Amino acid sequence: MIRITREADYGILLMTGLAQAEGQPRSAAALAQQRRLPLPMVGKILKALTRAGLLNSQRGAQGGYSLARPASEISAADIIGALEGPLAITECSSERHDGCARQDHCEVSGHWPRINQAIYSALQGISLDDLSQPNPPRPLHFHPLHPTGVHQLDRPI
Template identity: 40%
Template sequence: MLRLSKLTDYAVVLLTRLEGEGVQAAPDLAAATGIAEPTVAKVLKILAGAGLVEGLRGARGGYRLSRPLAELPLSEVIAAVDGPIALTACVDSAVGLCEAENTCPVRGRWDPVNRAIRQALSGITVADLAAPRPAAPPAAPPTRPAAIAATA
C-alpha cells in the first residue's frame, strides 16, 4: 500500500491553516488544528528547512507561507517531509539499495510508474486540497418499480 506519513498529512493541514492568516505561532497552530504542539513545531521546522514556510523570530514571531498555496505542489510537501517520491528501492536507476537488484526481472520497469505518480502529485496544489468540497447533488426521489407503478 502506498501511504504518506502522518507528518506529511499534518504538514498539509498546517499549510492550509497558514493560508491568509499572516504570521502564526506554533502554539496557536496546535490549538487551531488539534495537532500536538511538539509535532507542530517539528513539522514547521521541516517545512522551513525546505523553504515552504518562513520562520520569523521575536515577540511577534511565528511562521508564514513562503508562497501562496496555489503555487505549492503537493509533491514538494511530500518530498520535504518524507523524502523523494519513490515506489521501490531501484527507481531512477538507484544502485545498491535492493538485495535482488542483480537478478530482478522488473528492475527499471517501475520508473515510468514512478514518473506518472510524481507528475500527478505535481499537478495537485495544496490549495486544491484546501478548497471547499463541492456540494453533493440533491438526491433523486426514489423510483417505484415498474410493476408497482403500473398497478397504481
C-alpha cells in the same frame, strides 16, 4: 498499500491552515490548537518545512510561520518531499539506489521509475491552493492512455 507518513499528513494540514491565513503569521501553538495536533510534532514539522524553503519563520510577539511563496506555487509533492524525502515507491526507484542483487533477474525493475513518476506527477499537479479549498475542484480519474495514468476531468496531470 501506499501511504504517506503521519508527519506528511500533518504537514499538509498545517500548510492548508497557513494558506487560509492569507499571509498572516501563525504561531506553532495556534496552528496546533486549530488543527488539534500535538504541539511538539507541529514544531518539528514546521521547522522541517522552513528548512525546505516552504515556510518563512519570524520571531517575536507578532511572529510566527507563513508561506514562503503563494499557495498556487506549492504542490503536494513539495510538502511530502520536504517531510519524507524524495518519492521512492520501491528501493530500486530511489535516487540513492546502489543496485539490487535481484536487479539482473527482475522483470519489473524497469517499470518502477515510470510508476514512481506517475505518482510524483499526480502529487505535483495538486497545489496547496487546491488542497486549501473545502471541496476538490474536480475529481481525479485513472486514465490508462495518459503517460501519468491520472487525469482530471478536463486535463491530464
